[in-house]
Amino acid sequence: METSLIERILQKVDSYSGDYLALKNQAKKYLRNNSIIDNSETLNILHRPWVAPFNWGLRLYNGADKNWPDQFEQKTLRAIPDFYKDFLLEINGCFIYDLSLFGLTPSIFSKGTLDRTQLQCHDLLTANTDWIQNYKVDKRNFHFGGRSYTFSENIGYFFDGNEIKALRSNGRTIKSWQSFSVFLDDEIREAEKIMIKGIPKAVKISKEE
16 A cells, blocks of 8 residues: 555544544554545545455545535434534544444435445434334434444444433443543444454454554
């Protein structure tokens, strides 16, 4: 990989808010594993061909258009919490191994339709009108992400106006946080542990400690 490409990715990662330090550190840790920036300015870090030919451990999407949060709120009559609105304007959703933080899907907000020809972020609008129905939770909660929990179950991330919660589908709280940055640190750490277990023994991964 060309040094100029590494530098471009590093510059982008370094531009993120310090509130997302756990995410920034994770991106830098695995950067030197055939990482790329695609045509949509998405950062694709840690190529994992043992999962699929075009799979990367981290996909960090380019920040959302500043008008899209207002469009979301007009469509859903729901407010995006300030901490998550700030996140979307810097990173419009992401995949971190088996963890997903939902975003404002660009094709929906720019064209009005879902473009299935490209891998986009999981859609925040669909999450709060449809996917939230799969959880025993007050539907006024804001649903913004989730990750694998067991082989057959995912947990969802919700904000109830006071704290962030990781919930099972039955409504049981796995953990809660007062801070988005602490939440990121804890959950990215868990997602990384699961990811590492799935690396084939013959595969050598470069890590920056």
